Amino acid sequence: MKRLLFLLLVPVIIVVACTPSTQSLDRVIKTNVSQRPEGQRDVLQLTADPIPVVRVAFIGLGMRGPGAVSRMLNIEGVEIVALCDVLEKNVKKVNSQLEKRGLPKAQEFFGDTAVWRKVTALPNVDLIYVATDWIHHAMIGVQAMKDGKHVAIEVPAAMNMDEIWALVNTSEQTRKHCMQLENCVYDFFELTALNMVQHGLLGEVIHGEGAYIHGLQPFWDSYWNDWRMKFNQEHRGDVYPTHGLGPVCQAMNIHRGDRLNYLVSVDTKAVGNPAFIKEKRGVEVKDFRNGDHTTTLIRTENGKTIMIQHDVTSPRPYNRLYQLTGTKGFANKYPIEGLALNVKEIDEEIAKDHENLNAHSFVPENVRDTLMQKYKHPITRDIEEKAKKVGGHGGMDFIMDYRLIYCLQKGLPLDMDVYDLAEWCCLIPLTEISLDNNSAPVEIPDFTRGGWNKLNGLKFAQ
Numbered sequence: 394m395k396r397l398l399f400l401l402l403v404p405v406i407i408v409v410a411c412t413p414s415t416q417s418l419d420r421v422i423k424t425n426v427s428q429r430p431e432g433q434r435d436v437l438q439l440t441a442d443p444i445p446v447v448r449v450a451f452i453g454l455g456m457r458g459p460g461a462v463s464r465m466l467n468i469e470g471v472e473i474v475a476l477c478d479v480l481e482k483n484v485k486k487v488n489s490q491l492e493k494r495g496l497p498k499a500q501e502f503f504g505d506t507a508v509w510r511k512v513t514a515l516p517n518v519d520l521i522y523v524a525t526d527w528i529h530h531a532m533i534g535v536q537a538m539k540d541g542k543h544v545a546i547e548v549p550a551a552m553n554m555d556e557i558w559a560l561v562n563t564s565e566q567t568r569k570h571c572m573q574l575e576n577c578v579y580d581f582f583e584l585t586a587l588n589m590v591q592h593g594l595l596g597e598v599i600h601g602e603g604a605y606i607h608g609l610q611p612f613w614d615s616y617w618n619d620w621r622m623k624f625n626q627e628h629r630g631d632v633y634p635t636h637g638l639g640p641v642c643q644a645m646n647i648h649r650g651d652r653l654n655y656l657v658s659v660d661t662k663a664v665g666n667p668a669f670i671k672e673k674r675g676v677e678v679k680d681f682r683n684g685d686h687t688t689t690l691i692r693t694e695n696g697k698t699i700m701i702q703h704d705v706t707s708p709r710p711y712n713r714l715y716q717l718t719g720t721k722g723f724a725n726k727y728p729i730e731g732l733a734l735n736v737k738e739i740d741e742e743i744a745k746d747h748e749n750l751n752a753h754s755f756v757p758e759n760v761r762d763t764l765m766q767k768y769k770h771p772i773t774r775d776i777e778e779k780a781k782k783v784g785g786h787g788g789m790d791f792i793m794d795y796r797l798i799y800c801l802q803k804g805l806p807l808d809m810d811v812y813d814l815a816e817w818c819c820l821i822p823l824t825e826i827s828l829d830n831n832s833a834p835v836e837i838p839d840f841t842r843g844g845w846n847k848l849n850g851l852k853f854a855q
């Protein structure tokens with residue numbers, strides 16, 4: 394009898410032992426999921442009443458904010474009604490630009506870090522556009538929605554899990570849009586590659602890479618109140634993950650059929666930034682938290698992987714990596730834009746000379762250029778020329794603002810929702826937890842609270 398029982402159990406034991414444990418989250422550090430209050434529902438594909446003329450108020454007019462104002466001046470159906478910054482000179486400078494263009498002056502708000510409350514409370518505003526330091530993003534965003542406004546917040550829109558959940562819950566409660574101003578998803582290569590993915594050219598995207606590698610030495614001393622260096626000094630981890638992660642998540646349909654499950658993170662010691670502080674400011678910092686180079690790996694529910702890096706101090710060329718590895722092809726943006734494809738995926742019309750193509754190298758430049766032309770994303774077709782003229786990181790910033798206004802004017806769902814914001818920002822607190830626990834895996838919550846598989850892929854509304 395014992396022998397029979399043993400023989401029966403052996404296959405069961407083998408099956409259990411061989412079943413991949415990858416989706417079991419037993420050994421990861423759990424993170425809290427804020428319970429969805431009764432009567433509240435998700436904001437997937439959220440729409441609001443069309444707003445033919447969008448009245449915008451800007452909060453935060455340092456290095457980044459004024460560019461957003463001038464881009465908006467190039468979009469029809471936009472009125473700039475209020476300008477706000479702690480510093481009076483920043484507000485006056487931007488307002489004088491409006492005057493120079495013969496536009497009515499915007500209402501001015503300045504003086505302290507709480508004056509923005511008067512702006513979110515204004516009755517004649519539809520959209521609050523936030524480009525302050527990181528610490529004020531989420532609090533302004535939450536209050537703006539409570540005051541009945543849609544809100545667009547610069548990256549990263551939230552810096553910890555409490556802020557992320559507050560934005561998610563407030564958007565769900567108020568049914569107001571809360572979009573993170575992640576411009577890199579609108580860069581031309583990324584949009585074209587996304588379109589290729591959506592047409593199946595790369596097969597199934599199983600691995601993606603992204604990064605923010607940008608030596609900030611020329612900027613450190615220009616940030617208001619030294620907010621950016623202070624945050625890096627006090628926090629370990631990938632504190633600026635959204636430029637790298639956003640475009641990869643879009644190509645992988647995150648919360649539109651797949652979800653981020655867990656991450657692990659490693660970092661180097663901190664050398665570059667403390668050295669900068671010592672050299673430029675004569676101050677010895679012993680406890681600088683953030684390492685020079687942080688690398689994070691993520692696994693998704695559908696068995697895909699993502700690698701994200703952060704480095705704002707090493708002497709390297711600017712790099713966001715942007716790599717998509719698919720089962721049938723590969724796209725790479727930095728340092729050179731290239732495509733590699735299975736030979737059979739290349740259209741006869743595009744490349745008749747198959748013998749010269751080799752899946753182990755990039756397709757020749759002329760083939761790449763033809764493919765880039767053929768798969769240009771539909772949302773860029775009409776506005777590419779104007780975007781390049783208006784500018785903002787080569788035009789992607791303009792496309793972002795244009796799409797935001799276009800969708801608000803037409804009452805369409807925005808390209809990025811509050812769950813994108815949550816997923817892309819959560820690396821900030823979660824990489825810190827992983828690093829402080831010897832690179833332990835940390836669970837990434839499902840910010841949709843059960844809705845990640847409701848939508849079938851990412852679609853930009855037209």
Ligand SMILES: NC(=O)c1ccc[n+]([C@@H]2O[C@H](COP(=O)([O-])OP(=O)(O)OC[C@H]3O[C@@H](n4cnc5c(N)ncnc54)[C@H](O)[C@@H]3O)[C@@H](O)[C@H]2O)c1
Pocket residue numbers: 452453454455456457458477478479480483505506507508509524525526527529547548549574575576615616617618
């Ligand atoms: N998407 C991008 O490519 C990109 C590029 C640069 C900066 N950014 C983001 O833009 C934001 C601003 O960066 P920056 O380089 O302009 O920094 P900055 O320090 O030059 O400007 C921040 C401005 O916000 C103002 N401010 C701070 N707290 C405020 C408050 N409570 N109320 C009103 N105004 C307040 C400051 O006076 C300052 O003028 C940051 O979130 C940054 O990450 C994004």
